[in-house]
Amino acid sequence: xxxxxxxxxxxxxxxxxxxxxxxxxxxxxxxxxxxxxxxxxxxxxxxxxxxxxxxxxxxxxxxxxxxxxxxxxxxxxxxxxxxxxxxxxxxxxxxxxxxxxxxxxxxxxxxxxxxxxxxxxxxxxxxxxxxxxxxxxxxxxxxxxxxxxxxxxxxxxxxxxxxxxxxxxxxxxxxxxxxxxxxxxxxxxxxxxxxxxxxxxxxxxxxxxxxxxxxxxxxxxxxxxxxxxxxxxxxxxxxxxxxxxxxxxxxxxxxxxxxxxxxxxxxxxxxxxxxxxxxxxxxxxxxxxxxxxxxxxxxxxxxxxxxxx
Amino acid sequence: xxxxxxxxxxxxxxxxxxxxxxxxxxxxxxxxxxxxxxxxxxxxxxxxxxxxxxxxxxxxxxxxxxxxxxxxxxxxxxxxxxxxxxxxxxxxxxxxxxxxxxxxxxxxxxxxxxxxxxxxxxxxxxxxxxxxxxxxxxxxxxxxxxxxxxxxxxxxxxxxxxxxxxxxxxxxxxxxxxxxxxxxxxxxxxxxxxxxxxxxxxxxxxxxxxxxxxxxxxxxxxxxxxxxxxxxxxxxxxxxxxxxxxxxxxxxxxxxxxxxxxxxxxxxxxxxxxxxxxxxxxxxxxxxxxxxxxxxxxxxxxxxxxxxx
Numbered sequence: 001x002x003x004x005x006x007x008x009x010x011x012x013x014x015x016x017x018x019x020x021x022x023x024x025x026x027x028x029x030x031x032x033x034x035x036x037x038x039x040x041x042x043x044x045x046x047x048x049x050x051x052x053x054x055x056x057x058x059x060x061x062x063x064x065x066x067x068x069x070x071x072x073x074x075x076x077x078x079x080x081x082x083x084x085x086x087x088x089x090x091x092x093x094x095x096x097x098x099x100x101x102x103x104x105x106x107x108x109x110x111x112x113x114x115x116x117x118x119x120x121x122x123x124x125x126x127x128x129x130x131x132x133x134x135x136x137x138x139x140x141x142x143x144x145x146x147x148x149x150x151x152x153x154x155x156x157x158x159x160x161x162x163x164x165x166x167x168x169x170x171x172x173x174x175x176x177x178x179x180x181x182x183x184x185x186x187x188x189x190x191x192x193x194x195x196x197x198x199x200x201x202x203x204x205x206x207x208x209x210x211x212x213x214x215x216x217x218x219x220x221x222x223x224x225x226x227x228x229x230x231x232x233x234x235x236x237x238x239x240x241x242x243x244x245x246x247x248x249x250x251x252x253x254x255x256x257x258x259x260x261x262x263x264x265x266x267x268x269x270x271x272x273x274x275x276x277x278x279x280x281x282x283x284x285x286x287x288x289x290x291x292x293x294x295x296x297x298x299x300x301x302x303x304x305x306x307x308x309x
Numbered sequence: 310x311x312x313x314x315x316x317x318x319x320x321x322x323x324x325x326x327x328x329x330x331x332x333x334x335x336x337x338x339x340x341x342x343x344x345x346x347x348x349x350x351x352x353x354x355x356x357x358x359x360x361x362x363x364x365x366x367x368x369x370x371x372x373x374x375x376x377x378x379x380x381x382x383x384x385x386x387x388x389x390x391x392x393x394x395x396x397x398x399x400x401x402x403x404x405x406x407x408x409x410x411x412x413x414x415x416x417x418x419x420x421x422x423x424x425x426x427x428x429x430x431x432x433x434x435x436x437x438x439x440x441x442x443x444x445x446x447x448x449x450x451x452x453x454x455x456x457x458x459x460x461x462x463x464x465x466x467x468x469x470x471x472x473x474x475x476x477x478x479x480x481x482x483x484x485x486x487x488x489x490x491x492x493x494x495x496x497x498x499x500x501x502x503x504x505x506x507x508x509x510x511x512x513x514x515x516x517x518x519x520x521x522x523x524x525x526x527x528x529x530x531x532x533x534x535x536x537x538x539x540x541x542x543x544x545x546x547x548x549x550x551x552x553x554x555x556x557x558x559x560x561x562x563x564x565x566x567x568x569x570x571x572x573x574x575x576x577x578x579x580x581x582x583x584x585x586x587x588x589x590x591x592x593x594x595x596x597x598x599x600x601x602x603x604x605x606x607x608x609x610x611x612x613x614x615x616x617x618x
Binding site: 097 | 466
């Protein structure tokens with residue numbers, strides 16, 4: 001049985017390209033493996049679509065149920081972020097750069113997570129250590145993922161290792177101007193024209209369990225907050241609907257990539273708790289948090305502390 | 310605050326030497342770190358004592374409470390196998406070769422587990438990848454751990470990577486005859502003369518949660534089963550006492566390293582379930598399982614399947 005390599009739900013560019021890259025590495029090492037993702041190709045986010053097209057990469061195959069399958073996880077290790085019945089799958093490998101999630105296994109497996117900006121950075125090391133050369137188009141996808149996850153090196157999650165990986169990968173992929181690549185992705189990613197508010201909320205969205213409370217956190221990276229000025233009321237309405245479906249809070253990070261901060265929109269049973277988490281004051285459901293760029297490294301740890309996780 | 314590097318409770322040679330090795334690697338990389346263990350030096354198992362003495366290694370420092378400390382785990386990732394209050398510690402790294410345990414973190418960390426025979430094998434790779442040379446005595450400890458964990462390459466957990474690591478490490482440690490080193494360790498490890506039965510049971514013992522049932526599994530590696538013939542009744546009495554302390558089952562693997570099989574002694578609320586787990590038939594509380602050498606790779610997975618984990 002081929003190993004299904006899959007990233008988290010609501011896949012971002014790292015999840016998509018990491019599944020392609022790990023499947024390629026496993027194939028090169030003589031293991032049958034197929035890149036998968038938890039959505040249809042048509043439902044990929046605009047940035048990922050641009051990246052796949054630019055480097056001539058095929059979209060991973062959709063997978064919705066993991067039961068009984070051999071699965072490798074990339075870019076997550078929380079069961080809730082996987083396909084249905086992941087707990088009944090045979091997880092054979094994990095490659096990640098997030099906090100350690102609640103996955104457990106019955107057997108020893110490869111679990112390779114590092115506190116770096118992107119799964120692509122970890123995978124680049126794994127290719128090097130295995131002495132396997134990265135196909136040119138796969139390297140392009142990994143390069144794009146690192147630029148995206150590190151917000152072109154500006155995110156506090158960015159490390160020296162990420163910069164080294166970008167240097168390796170741009171050569172293999174034949175990309176001279178990584179700034180231009182990043183701006184092409186940002187342009188695609190931050191486009192909101194004609195997109196329904198709920199689709200924007202879910203563009204890069206994750207649910208977390210905070211001491212028994214379900215908390216959803218979405219993020220929109222924007223070139224400027226002006227892009228969402230006209231649809232703010234629609235976004236709040238979408239958040240209220242999502243919150244009504246059994247959630248304690250729904251947060252939407254409107255991240256201004258140029259100003260390097262986030263307008264944090266909050267719909268919550270306990271707004272004071274969220275204010276305390278970030279030392280801010282909500283006005284009309286939102287507060288500006290200077291320097292907040294990373295959901296993983298800034299938003300979620302502060303929430304976990306506030307919820308007493 | 311220095312990072313406390315600690316292996317699992319009832320430390321074996323891998324846990325002890327891996328804590329020394331990872332602390333050395335972290336130190337070489339400019340991080341303050343101290344090798345720790347969950348027992349006093351006097352309570353180390355006889356094999357580990359021989360290894361530390363042979364290579365002139367200092368015993369790790371005892372740690373009993375992890376609360377508020379920066380902790381690196383070696384050779385385990387199950388909270389139950391850590392020091393008290395591990396859930397309230399700041400776990401900064403994991404290096405392991407076991408199944409993925411129930412540790413979770415609030416932040417991204419280094420989590421490096423591989424399905425190889427020994428943590429020492431993973432650490433040898435990490436030293437190589439980091440370009441840090443291993444101190445001679447530390448290499449000796451890692452070498453001994455691999456020989457011990459793989460039962461001199463005979464265990465089904467042994468991989469090509471373990472053999473490569475042994476080849477690397479014997480050169481650094483200046484050990485010519487690894488068979489002789491293994492026999493010295495086996496002699497120390499399998500000595501039961503004058504040791505109370507309960508101490509033997511706990512020599513290499515772990516508790517596991519099996520669907521809410523506490524199941525203890527000890528292992529004694531022996532050169533021959535004759536070594537324990539005279540104390541079998543005492544061992545069963547010790548197992549009954551440990552079982553009475555809230556456990557569903559207590560198993561003791563009497564592993565004949567030369568015959569490559571295990572006399573599995575079982576005290577259980579449900580002996581039939583344990584028989585089914587291994588396809589055997591208990592007679593006078595025990596059954597011979599040919600080929601059973603590894604608690605981690607054979608005994609525990611079969612138990613988990615039988616308990617429906």
